[in-house]
Amino acid sequence: MKNVFYSLARHISILSAISILLLSTSYANTGAELNAKVDEALRIFHSEVSGAEVFMQQAAGYLVFPRVIKAGFVFGGEIGEGALRVDDQSVGYYRTLSASFGLQFGAQAKSIIIAFMTDDALAQFLASSGWQVGGDASVAVIDSSVLAAGGQLNTLNFEDPIVAFIFGGKGLMYNLTLEGTKITKIAKYD
Numbered sequence: 001m002k003n004v005f006y007s008l009a010r011h012i013s014i015l016s017a018i019s020i021l022l023l024s025t026s027y028a029n030t031g032a033e034l035n036a037k038v039d040e041a042l043r044i045f046h047s048e049v050s051g052a053e054v055f056m057q058q059a060a061g062y063l064v065f066p067r068v069i070k071a072g073f074v075f076g077g078e079i080g081e082g083a084l085r086v087d088d089q090s091v092g093y094y095r096t097l098s099a100s101f102g103l104q105f106g107a108q109a110k111s112i113i114i115a116f117m118t119d120d121a122l123a124q125f126l127a128s129s130g131w132q133v134g135g136d137a138s139v140a141v142i143d144s145s146v147l148a149a150g151g152q153l154n155t156l157n158f159e160d161p162i163v164a165f166i167f168g169g170k171g172l173m174y175n176l177t178l179e180g181t182k183i184t185k186i187a188k189y190d
Contacts, residue, residue, distance in 0.1 A: 034066075035090050038083045041066035041111045045167060059115040060122040061086040063183070065096050071107035075099070080112070081186065086122070093188070098181040114139060114164045114183075121161035130184045139164045 041064050046053045056062060061084055068080030078098045083090040096112065116122035125131055140160035 031090070031093065034081060034083060034093065037066040038064045038085070038090065041113070044111070045113060045165065048167065049165070056115065059117055060119045061091075061116045063094060063112075063114040065094075065112040068096060068110050068112050069107065070110070078181070082112075093186050094183050095186050096181055096183050108168075110166055110168050112164060112166050114162060116162055118161045130182060132182050141166060
């Protein structure tokens with residue numbers, strides 16, 4: 001019986017990995033398409049999070065991943081593509097990728113914005129050949145509890161040089177992490 005369980009778990013894990021790879025091919029075909037998706041994610045973020053537009057203008061630059069897919073069964077993974085914006089212009093394109101193990105089943109999509117609040121934090125990111133959250137830099141993930149009392153994002157004082165927001169169709173998500181997420185530059189849209 002134990003061997004049957006392990007065999008089933010292994011097959012499901014392999015199917016999950018294949019599903020993630022198939023999902024990863026459903027991205028934009030051109031830089032213009034990806035930029036349109038980034039613009040839409042920013043529009044949603046600005047409309048759902050009070051003070052977000054003013055806050056983002058204070059950032060030295062920000063990564064926007066408009067659609068990050070997470071899927072898995074015991075073994076899981078996340079993948080998404082996005083753009084780095086500096087002065088509201090896309091200056092590079094990146095892929096986010098992470099893996100996980102544990103009690104999990106299903107799939108979900110979310111958007112992620114990572115704001116570099118200082119020029120130094122942005123420069124360190126740009127100088128890296130592959131950047132890992134928690135390894136190369138600490139990232140403060142801001143969730144819905146921060147704004148629960150009706151505050152505005154632009155009135156909060158963040159001391160962290162890098163701040164991330166994870167959101168879906170209903171505003172900021174709660175109690176999520178980016179720890180271990182790897183971000184690498186991709187050239188296919190340049």
